[in-house]
Amino acid sequence: MFEAAIYKNRRKALKAKVGGGMILLLGNVESPANYPDNTYKFRQDSSFLYFFGLDMPGFAGVLDVDSGKEYLFGNDVDMDDIIWMGPQPKVKELGEKVGVTQTKPFAKLADLLRQAVGEGRKIHFLPPYRHANMLLIEELLGIRPALQKKYASLELIKAVVSLRSVKEACEIEQITEACNIGYEMHTTAMMHCRSGIKELYVTGLVEGIAASYGKMVSFPVILSQNGETLHNHNHSQLLQMGRMMLTDAGAENNMNYCSDFTRTVPVNGKFDSRQKDVYNIVVACNQKALELSRPGVTYLSVHLEVCKVLAQGLKELGLMCGDVEAAVAAGAHALFMPHGLGHMMGLDVHDMEDLGQIYVGYDEEIRPVNQFGTSSLRMGRRLQPGFVVTDEPGCYFIPALIDQWRQQGLHKDFLVYDKIETFKDFGGIRLEDDVLITEEGCRVLGDKRIPITVEEVENIMK
Ligand code: GLY
Numbered sequence: 001m002f003e004a005a006i007y008k009n010r011r012k013a014l015k016a017k018v019g020g021g022m023i024l025l026l027g028n029v030e031s032p033a034n035y036p037d038n039t040y041k042f043r044q045d046s047s048f049l050y051f052f053g054l055d056m057p058g059f060a061g062v063l064d065v066d067s068g069k070e071y072l073f074g075n076d077v078d079m080d081d082i083i084w085m086g087p088q089p090k091v092k093e094l095g096e097k098v099g100v101t102q103t104k105p106f107a108k109l110a111d112l113l114r115q116a117v118g119e120g121r122k123i124h125f126l127p128p129y130r131h132a133n134m135l136l137i138e139e140l141l142g143i144r145p146a147l148q149k150k151y152a153s154l155e156l157i158k159a160v161v162s163l164r165s166v167k168e169a170c171e172i173e174q175i176t177e178a179c180n181i182g183y184e185m186h187t188t189a190m191m192h193c194r195s196g197i198k199e200l201y202v203t204g205l206v207e208g209i210a211a212s213y214g215k216m217v218s219f220p221v222i223l224s225q226n227g228e229t230l231h232n233h234n235h236s237q238l239l240q241m242g243r244m245m246l247t248d249a250g251a252e253n254n255m256n257y258c259s260d261f262t263r264t265v266p267v268n269g270k271f272d273s274r275q276k277d278v279y280n281i282v283v284a285c286n287q288k289a290l291e292l293s294r295p296g297v298t299y300l301s302v303h304l305e306v307c308k309v310l311a312q313g314l315k316e317l318g319l320m321c322g323d324v325e326a327a328v329a330a331g332a333h334a335l336f337m338p339h340g341l342g343h344m345m346g347l348d349v350h351d352m353e354d355l356g357q358i359y360v361g362y363d364e365e366i367r368p369v370n371q372f373g374t375s376s377l378r379m380g381r382r383l384q385p386g387f388v389v390t391d392e393p394g395c396y397f398i399p400a401l402i403d404q405w406r407q408q409g410l411h412k413d414f415l416v417y418d419k420i421e422t423f424k425d426f427g428g429i430r431l432e433d434d435v436l437i438t439e440e441g442c443r444v445l446g447d448k449r450i451p452i453t454v455e456e457v458e459n460i461m462k
């Protein structure tokens with residue numbers, strides 16, 4: 001964890017932003033996989049981690065904004081726990097590490113909240129995403145799970161988003177560490193991408209690297225020679241000569257900070273000319289986002305400029321036609337890129353998505369766009385120094401989507417369907433980097449950039 005002052009400052013800033021009432025921040029508990037004692041790997045709630053720093057199950061924090069008091073609720077281990085888990089620090093000691101002096105057994109949380117509710121005070125809580133916490137909120141506050149999203153505190157959501165969006169220097173160090181693990185995951189995948197090798201084997205290598213350095217992967221690995229399926233978790237095929245392997249994977253480091261990279265490489269290490277043509281367009285898209293991303297610019301505008309680079313490139317290959325600006329305005333390019341340019345990243349790979357994408361990626365000024373493709377953009381608002389976003393353009397040939405659009409006659413003025421038909425066996429390409437917005441512009445995170453140009457990829461795969 002960071003030093004106590006970091007958490008104290010964050011809690012102070014949170015209290016100032018929320019202004020009044022009690023703030024309840026619930027940590028996570030263990031989650032059983034197939035019987036109660038056989039649990040999934042523990043993952044702490046990211047907002048609890050951000051404000052209270054403790055990466056263990058069974059804790060909750062309360063900030064009394066009106067009195068300024070801060071409480072940590074959790075239970076000391078008993079002898080049975082010590083026998084099975086080894087000695088553990090007392091809750092009081094844990095509290096001291098993160099600057100909280102008022103520590104109490106977990107059962108006392110209900111008493112404190114009951115008293116506050118009795119006094120008519122507002123209890124701010126975040127929208128829960130785990131059933132255990134939904135049940136706990138029902139028990140503590142009497143709000144049924146189905147209504148908890150509605151009654152979650154918008155003031156608290158907005159305050160948390162405003163703090164967590166701007167990464168501190170100590171957080172950038174942690175994200176950089178996660179990116180360095182990502183570098184090793186991706187270069188290892190490249191070096192093992194050979195015909196006859198099972199996708200699952202490469203997936204396992206990638207997961208193992210994440211687990212060996214940090215906590216785990218930051219989301220389930222996407223790895224397939226059918227890269228046109230955006231989130232392909234089916235790793236059952238043998239890699240084949242002539243195909244490309246798309247790997248979208250990142251790590252969580254020991255402090256739960258994330259990375260998220262995508263690379264697409266030719267099986268056996270040599271792009272053919274058709275692959276190279278499309279690949280270079282996606283490299284140009286990734287590069288365009290780096291050129292444009294800087295404070296004050298909306299990520300929605302960066303997304304749209306990147307889409308124009310994609311449409312221009314596809315026009316030069318004879319897959320699109322007509323006016324590029326008009327094609328992108330109409331949404332024709334989304335046949336090839338039906339997702340957004342990127343998302344915020346931090347303690348969550350899709351940072352703070354549990355709080356509601358509308359509050360993380362959009363604001364009063366920049367609203368979501370309701371057009372296929374751009375509607376999937378998770379981050380549209382103006383960039384600020386300290387934001388970490390992903391830059392992940394792609395180009396995919398999705399046979400079912402091509403068939404549907406063709407049958408419906410969609411965007412016939414911009415799409416050369418006869419030529420597109422010949423690419424139905426192509427697969428998909430995505431190239432993703434993690435980008436810090438700086439005072440002057442932006443920079444890709446990680447000590448070394450994962451090979452991305454045709455030359456760099458072919459070199460490392462030799
Ligand atoms: N890298 C997976 C995603 O951003 O959805």
Ligand code: MN
Pocket residue numbers: 260343390392432
């Ligand atoms: Mn991503």
